[in-house]
Amino acid sequence: MQKEQRQKKILSLIRAKRIGTQDELKAHLERSGVPATQSSVSRDLVELGIVKHNGHYTVPKAAMGAAARGLLELIKAGDALVVARCEPGLASAVAVEIDRAGITEIAGTLAGEDTVFIAVTEHRAQLSAMKKIWELFG
Amino acid sequence: MQKEQRQKKILSLIRAKRIGTQDELKAHLERSGVPATQSSVSRDLVELGIVKHNGHYTVPKAAMGAAARGLLELIKAGDALVVARCEPGLASAVAVEIDRAGITEIAGTLAGEDTVFIAVTEHRAQLSAMKKIWELFG
DNA sequence: CTCTTTTATGCAAATCATTTGCATAATGTT
DNA sequence: AACATTATGCAAATGATTTGCATAAAAGAG
Structure with missing residues (x-):
């Protein structure tokens, strides 16, 4: 694509x-x-x-919405993991926001300092979960 | 569809x-x-x-016994991960309990605030590990 | 353990959704 | 108006998901 x-x-x-x-x-x-x-x-x-x-x-500023709230990039990691890189200190905030969205294909999130591990239920859910997260922060 | x-x-x-x-x-x-x-x-x-x-x-609804100790649900995530959703603040306690059970197919656990990532050694171990965890908390 | 029943899964085909380019319509500029 | 630029309907291409089949794996019965 x-x-x-x-x-x-x-x-x-x-x-x-x-x-x-x-x-x-x-x-x-x-x-x-x-x-x-x-x-x-x-x-x-x-x-x-x-x-x-x-x-x-x-x-426009709107296109920078994600970064403003701490989310810098989303990276696929293997089949059922997505890693979110965040501004230092904002990983928990990002994780909470993702959790609150109730995205069904996300099994759970774990936040560190500037990184969030996002486990998805299965490989086919990986891409759509990433899309939904970007939408959330867009 | x-x-x-x-x-x-x-x-x-x-x-x-x-x-x-x-x-x-x-x-x-x-x-x-x-x-x-x-x-x-x-x-x-x-x-x-x-x-x-x-x-x-x-x-499924979370078994009362499990919920009382913080475990709300278990979700498969990809091939070799299980995610445990817990009551806020109880993830570490849940992880410790899982660790103590010495379930051989579990490679390790990582706890956040309300989530535990449970890595299993191989795909075939995923289902049986989940069963054993439910038994532990049931 | 073997046989039977039940459930899970790799794979290819079918179905469904998104993206693309073309042609052209709409809009803006001078 | 004439020209330049941007938007859009539509069908084809591409990509993703869902499905059924065949069969493997697991659970249960004897």
């Missing part, structure tokens, strides 16, 4: 350069080895909440 | 009647117009956390 990778690249490109059109963005993406079409770029921008302001695209 | 509907029916059937085998359950489902196979029923029962007790299936 290209989507996730493409959207990450879009975020970093837009933070780094001043980009004025979707075709320009498409060109940059292709130059960094990520295929793209204008259609997909258009849909990505909506999903990421990126808006055009003064003639160029910018990442 | 049949799955959701089938699982709902399974829950109500099991609460209403005394059902002893998966084939029996399959027959009841089909009589109420929901197609089913033993395979699917088997997988549904796991997903719903339904367990056979005294020769018939029941919707």
Whole structure:
């Protein structure tokens, strides 16, 4: 699936350069080895909440919501574990928020200082749990 | 998708009647117009956390004895992990009790606030470890 | 222990959902 | 208006989940 990778690249490109059109963005993406079409770029921008302001695209605060609440990244670990990296000291807060969401495919969470282990019930649940967590913090 | 509907029916059937085998359950489902196979029923029962007790299936509720000592539920997580959900603050106590029991298929435990991760040595040990833990607290 | 019954699971096919690109419509700019 | 840019309906491609079959594993009976 290209989507996730493409959207990450879009975020970093837009933070780094001043980009004025979707075709320009498409060109940059292709130059960094990520295929793209204008259609997909258009849909990505909506999903990421990126808006055009003064003639160029910018990442709004909303897209940084997860980091603001401590969640930095989610990493798959084996078949039934997801590791959440957090800002130092915020792992418990992140874990509590995840627990409260009552996501059924999550078997349980264990928080350290800046890391949360999130056990999912089975492999097929791993991806959807990750999606739901991102939504929670989005 | 049949799955959701089938699982709902399974829950109500099991609460209403005394059902002893998966084939029996399959027959009841089909009589109420929901197609089913033993395979699917088997997988549904796991997903719903339904367990056979005294020769018939029941919707699980944490045994009183277990709850009194903090253990609320046991959940399989992937191949070699079991997650124990506990009353807030009692996870360490539960973990200590499990450790003391010296269950050989348990490789180790890690307790948080209300969650214990229980690593088992191999997949085939997962179910029997869960049984032994329930016995411990039952 | 062996035989029988019951339950679990690897695998491939079927089903269902998401993502994509194309064509083109809508919108904005000059 | 003419041109540039962005959005969207739709069908095809891709990916994920669910299912049934066949059979393995486990539990139970004798």
